[in-house]
Amino acid sequence: MLPLSSHLLDGMLGRAFALVAVAILSGIYLWRYYFRLKMPNLRRMTGSVVLIGLAGVALSLNSTFFQLADADGETLSLAWQEIVPLLVQTSYGRYWLGFSLLLILALHTVHQGRWMVLNILGMVTCLTMNSHAADTGSVVTWVLHMVHISCVLLWWGGLVMIMLGRFAHPGVVEQPTLQAFSTLILPVFLLGLATGGWRLASAFFENGGLSTAYWALVAVKGGLLLAVMLCAWRLRQLLPQIQFDGKRYDDGLSLEFFFAVLLLLAAAMLTQLPPL
Numbered sequence: 001m002l003p004l005s006s007h008l009l010d011g012m013l014g015r016a017f018a019l020v021a022v023a024i025l026s027g028i029y030l031w032r033y034y035f036r037l038k039m040p041n042l043r044r045m046t047g048s049v050v051l052i053g054l055a056g057v058a059l060s061l062n063s064t065f066f067q068l069a070d071a072d073g074e075t076l077s078l079a080w081q082e083i084v085p086l087l088v089q090t091s092y093g094r095y096w097l098g099f100s101l102l103l104i105l106a107l108h109t110v111h112q113g114r115w116m117v118l119n120i121l122g123m124v125t126c127l128t129m130n131s132h133a134a135d136t137g138s139v140v141t142w143v144l145h146m147v148h149i150s151c152v153l154l155w156w157g158g159l160v161m162i163m164l165g166r167f168a169h170p171g172v173v174e175q176p177t178l179q180a181f182s183t184l185i186l187p188v189f190l191l192g193l194a195t196g197g198w199r200l201a202s203a204f205f206e207n208g209g210l211s212t213a214y215w216a217l218v219a220v221k222g223g224l225l226l227a228v229m230l231c232a233w234r235l236r237q238l239l240p241q242i243q244f245d246g247k248r249y250d251d252g253l254s255l256e257f258f259f260a261v262l263l264l265l266a267a268a269m270l271t272q273l274p275p276l
Contacts, residue, residue: 010063016268017056022123024049027157033113046110053103057096099126124150131271144199151192155185175244207275217270224263231256
């Protein structure tokens, strides 16, 4: 990973876009191959997701070029001339290149469930190896981060698809599907929560402490996580009711998604910050 710089926001947005792309692909997998629901405009949606992910790669690389120019005192045009060596000769560039190729491959694997899972896991691996979790050299930290990000993206992507089903295609996602999603995603969410806490403790002991900025962002992420959990708890209370109140559920779902978006941005920022 490159050192912290004034272009952290560029890298955060780029990583957030990349995470969103993988999350939505995970949601598409749940929608098509687990819940067996129809996917309107699948080709268009997958193409849009690929463009979002590639935009994230471009933003991340743009942030890197600015950092290289700042570090070497070069002009930006000179830094852009280093794109090929950066992509080919550095692990940072190779993982982003691999992520891009896997993302484009998703246009084909989205029609094949088993290959789609492998494709998504490959992209998660690339994102993991481009985070500070890979800098520690600890296999445990690397595995924890990969499990954590997989769980979070599966939950986030599933939430996106439920939102689309409720608001863009009324009548597609009804109470039975919502109950099935809630039952499935609860252990996934709890596993993501547990691995995130374990990873935080591991980073603390491996580094002998954490920076103030890192702790501050962890606190923000914790607050957003609490808000998401409260929203989800309220939605779970509404689901078993015989007289299901769809409007109240949709209002609560919108609020949970709002906090989930902020949580994803905080998580993207946290992966850009060094622990110390």
